[in-house]
Amino acid sequence: MSPRAPEASRANAVHAGAWWLWALGLATAASRTTNLLLLGLLAGVAGYVVAARRTDAPWARSYGAFVKLGLAVLVVRLLFAVFLGSPIPGTYELFTLPEVPLPDWARGVRIGGRVTAEQLLFALYDGAKLATLLICVGAANALANPARLLKSLPGALYEAGVAVVVAMTFAPNMVADVVRLRNARRLRGRPTGGVKAVLQIGLPVLEGALERSIAVAASMDARGYGRTARVPAAVRHTTTALTLGGLLGICAGSYGLLTATGNSYGLPLVIAGLVAAVAGLRLGGRRSVRTRYRPDAWGARSWLIAGSGAAVAVLMIGASALDPAALHPGVVPLVAPRLPVWPALSLLLGLVPAFVAPVPKESA
Secondary structure (H helix, E strand, O other): OOOOOOEOOOOOOOOHHHHHHHHHHHHHHHHOOOOHHHHHHHHHHHHHHHHHHOOOOHHHHHHHHHHHHHHHHHHHHHHHHHHHOOOOOOOOEEEEEEEEOOOHHHOOOOEEEEEEHHHHHHHHHHHHHHHHHHHHHHHHHHHOOHHHHHHOOOHHHHHHHHHHHHHHHHHHHHHHHHHHHHHHHHHOOOOOOOHHHHHHHHHHHHHHHHHHHHHHHHHHHHOOOOOEOOOOHHHHHHHHHHHHHHHHHHHHHHHHHHOOOOHHHHHHHHHHHHHHHHHHHHHHHHHEOOOOOOOOOOOHHHHHHHHHHHHHHHHHHHHHHHOHHHHOOOOOOOOOOOOOHHHHHHHHHHHOHHHHOOEOHHHO
């Protein structure tokens, strides 16, 4: 075994937030290009890291669902372009569909009509970008332990974090219950397909979900969930203003970074929003009376993983400003996408977690 990738243990575990920062860095890079070659490379980088470092935990099985969702989004985007048209003009007509006449108030909208190669290619670029974003988010869901991510949240976000974690773990647990019940029926010689089998499996699955909900509620009540300390009114108002202002600044700055014309104001707004939000969260944490048992440490491996995602995002943002034509192939006229060397090499930095993250025990 390589000394750079030891077997996973509690002492060298990667922080759950590092996985999310890495995935968000890849998603930011995907948002800066419509080049199918670069988007495919990004999806391949995310898939390789997931294949190399995910465990057999229930949440780790969600990556395939995100890939299927991304492909479904791509197909839907192409169908919309075929049946509802596209504002992109085109000269290479592929086929013509019967057009449905619409009233005057729906001017600018059409159903059917000419379908050109330029329209389909534009829809393909747009759908591939969104599909790659979903794949990057799915990689974070498959690699980051949601329970450990909850432990790392600030005290002000603990209640909201619990709701998010319960929602994120419901679907994987339900899928695991369905697999377990289907295997049990197969061992008993009962059918596992068809409407009757689905109905017979559905009731135990819902019963198991109800039992888990009751167990979670009992454990939360035993741990004093929802109890808060009293703080002065001025502190509460200051906390609200800083948190909301910081989040608005982060949203506006992120929008600027994701658009081609917002590079000048995007980064300052994000930095100012982060400072305000962190200050608000620290003040809001005074209301939380809970303690952390053995909090997760942010070690060198977590810094490398989060830094690799940030490096990919920064390099792609720079590449989009220096050579936008390579990252956004033309549609009118039709131009074949080419693989730009330096942006492609920068995307390979996203493979760092596959070599520095600890190897899961079952695959070590």
